Amino acid sequence: MSTTHPTAPQHRRTGGDLVVESLAALGARTVFGLPGQHALGVFDALRRSTLRYVGLRVENNAGFAADAYARATHGVAPLLVSTGPGALMTLAALQEAAAGSAAVLAIGSQVPLAGIGGGRHGYLHELTDQSASFRGVVKSVHTARTASQIPSAVAAAWESALSAPHGPVWLEIPQDVLLAEAGIPPVGELDATPRELLPRPELIAAAADRLTGARRPVILAGGGVVRAGAEAELLALAEQLGAPVATTFGGKGAFPWEHPLSLQSWLEDRYTTTFLEDADTLLVVGSGLGELSSNYHTFRPVGQVVQIEADLGKLESNHAALGIHADARAALAALVKEVGERGPRDTGEAFEEAGGAGAPAPEAAVSDLLARVRDRIAGQQLDLEQQVLASVRDALPDGAVSCWDMTILAYWAWSAFDPRRTNALHSAQGAGGLGYGFPAALGVAVADPARPVLAVSGDGGAMYSIAELATARQYDLPVTWLIVDDGGYGILREYMTDAFGEATATELTRPDFVALAESFGVPAVRTSPEQLRTDLAAALAAPGPSVVVLPARLRMFAPTHLNP
Numbered sequence: 001m002s003t004t005h006p007t008a009p010q011h012r013r014t015g016g017d018l019v020v021e022s023l024a025a026l027g028a029r030t031v032f033g034l035p036g037q038h039a040l041g042v043f044d045a046l047r048r049s050t051l052r053y054v055g056l057r058v059e060n061n062a063g064f065a066a067d068a069y070a071r072a073t074h075g076v077a078p079l080l081v082s083t084g085p086g087a088l089m090t091l092a093a094l095q096e097a098a099a100g101s102a103a104v105l106a107i108g109s110q111v112p113l114a115g116i117g118g119g120r121h122g123y124l125h126e127l128t129d130q131s132a133s134f135r136g137v138v139k140s141v142h143t144a145r146t147a148s149q150i151p152s153a154v155a156a157a158w159e160s161a162l163s164a165p166h167g168p169v170w171l172e173i174p175q176d177v178l179l180a181e182a183g184i185p186p187v188g189e190l191d192a193t194p195r196e197l198l199p200r201p202e203l204i205a206a207a208a209d210r211l212t213g214a215r216r217p218v219i220l221a222g223g224g225v226v227r228a229g230a231e232a233e234l235l236a237l238a239e240q241l242g243a244p245v246a247t248t249f250g251g252k253g254a255f256p257w258e259h260p261l262s263l264q265s266w267l268e269d270r271y272t273t274t275f276l277e278d279a280d281t282l283l284v285v286g287s288g289l290g291e292l293s294s295n296y297h298t299f300r301p302v303g304q305v306v307q308i309e310a311d312l313g314k315l316e317s318n319h320a321a322l323g324i325h326a327d328a329r330a331a332l333a334a335l336v337k338e339v340g341e342r343g344p345r346d347t348g349e350a351f352e353e354a355g356g357a358g359a360p361a362p363e364a365a366v367s368d369l370l371a372r373v374r375d376r377i378a379g380q381q382l383d384l385e386q387q388v389l390a391s392v393r394d395a396l397p398d399g400a401v402s403c404w405d406m407t408i409l410a411y412w413a414w415s416a417f418d419p420r421r422t423n424a425l426h427s428a429q430g431a432g433g434l435g436y437g438f439p440a441a442l443g444v445a446v447a448d449p450a451r452p453v454l455a456v457s458g459d460g461g462a463m464y465s466i467a468e469l470a471t472a473r474q475y476d477l478p479v480t481w482l483i484v485d486d487g488g489y490g491i492l493r494e495y496m497t498d499a500f501g502e503a504t505a506t507e508l509t510r511p512d513f514v515a516l517a518e519s520f521g522v523p524a525v526r527t528s529p530e531q532l533r534t535d536l537a538a539a540l541a542a543p544g545p546s547v548v549v550l551p552a553r554l555r556m557f558a559p560t561h562l563n564p
Helices: 015-025 037-046 059-073 091-099 147-162 175-179 201-213 223-228 231-241 270-277 328-341 361-378 383-395 408-416 437-447 459-465 468-475 490-500 513-519 532-541
Strands: 030-033 052-055 077-081 104-110 141-143 169-174 217-221 245-247 262-264 281-285 304-309 322-325 401-404 425-427 453-458 479-485 524-526 546-551
Touching: 015 037, 015 147, 015 175, 030 059, 030 437, 037 077, 037 104, 037 175, 052 437, 052 468, 059 077, 059 091, 059 104, 059 425, 059 437, 059 459, 091 104, 104 147, 104 175, 141 147, 147 169, 169 175, 201 281, 201 304, 201 322, 201 328, 217 231, 217 270, 223 231, 223 328, 231 328, 245 270, 262 361, 270 361, 281 328, 304 328, 383 408, 383 532, 401 408, 401 437, 408 425, 408 453, 408 490, 425 437, 437 453, 437 459, 437 468, 437 479, 453 459, 459 479, 468 479, 479 513, 479 532, 513 524, 513 546, 532 546
Parallel strands: 030 052, 030 077, 077 104, 104 169, 141 169, 217 245, 217 281, 245 262, 281 304, 304 322, 401 425, 401 453, 453 479, 479 546, 524 546
Antiparallel strands: none
16 A cells, blocks of 8 residues: 555755755765754755765754764764754753864754744744854854755854864754745855864974973873874874873873873873973863863963963963964974974983983883872772773774763773774763763764774663664664663762762662663673673674673772862
8 A cells, every 4th residue: 555645745845955955065974863843844855865864862862973973084963953842952962062072063943934033923842042042052053044045054054063173063944944945956066164273383483492492391182182183293293202191081092002102091190190290391282171181170280381272262271371273283293393303302311300221211201100000099999990991991892982971980991991093982071961872872883884883881871872772773783882780870979978978869770771672672681790801792793783781880999189
């Protein structure tokens, strides 16, 4: 029996077609989203386009998937949602995209054009000023009020999202504009190439003066290095200067973990904080030295600071510095050239008090610091936590990507996990909202379905995303979801117990995650710390989605910022 409605209208090009034509003309291949009544014009146009649509079950999760897709591809991820509730459900995800500089182009519908302007007309999903909800979250807000405005508005939003620093943008189009017949030709070409954010030469010269003249230069590399693809330039500069390199949690993978100059990522450690403070010149690249990167604002530099930052608002926002407003890759490349032209630098005299026989002093200083960090952790009886993290690392293939929710094991990973390659670890540490890990992993898997992806959540965070097991099954995405089940909001339990003596509102009734996953047709297994490596490796090697549940109550290592 035919399922075609006998009175279905014949197709005519609409404003929705202009949206998808514009996205395709700008290079989009995939869009994420969730349909709604006001947005049906653009969703109808999708079936006539070459764009791949990936639909999630909750708008916030669709935003997280788009965020991770943008991070994985270094490109723009379109996100299509409807008016009012659908639009507002994306705000937490867009906040994370803003904090993590992910180029998400969120396109939402609006009430009909006659209802825009603050009047109370009683339209479904009506807000007095929908765009006002986004202005404090995204980089820019755009509106198209006619069909002819749509291509230019999409291009402007795309350019804004992709300009350094990358970030989310919001574009809204009224329902009747999306449905109205488009009286203009199909979109052929659009150019939304952002201008390159280059450093000023006199600032590069001044930075080179400070770095080459320093006895103890040190580098702190943030997420801006990873987003700019500046890992090779960072490595070259560090080796030119003989400068140890620490990476922020967002900058993990920016510098080889096992390199002799690698301080790794132990930023919530007083030994590392002191090491960075004691540099006579500290080069901060792609970081605003915010709360987590400064060990909760206990960092107090005694020497000079040089800061390279693409986000103008973060330049010198926490510490006085020679500020260079530039893309990390362009600035580091210019510094490599400038420092190289000044000839080789003798690093043997630097870090002299940490020098050791048989090893250059900077490398010996790095080795000494990491040994002190290990000794501090070893004294806290945290064998289970280190065993679990090591099992995850051993089970994860070197080419795989991991996405981490806000959970105790993720906090360990920020400091102690070797991603083994650049752009291989994504987390929600920018804005810190729950529910990021699994939908983000789905977005990464959409970007590159040929390799496995690991998602890590606690049981509390997993409940935010459980509906997306249906998405994983529908698209057969190769994502393995590790759920560490401790019966509550584990890190909040620790925080409250430490601060108040006992915890409140942290204990949770949760489902049988294995049975629940299997009800979606997703294979699942309950494991133990001893069996985790084997079970996780097997799940990652199997095609399609899978779930591994680890009942375990993990603890955090002791903070060092409370009594610096």
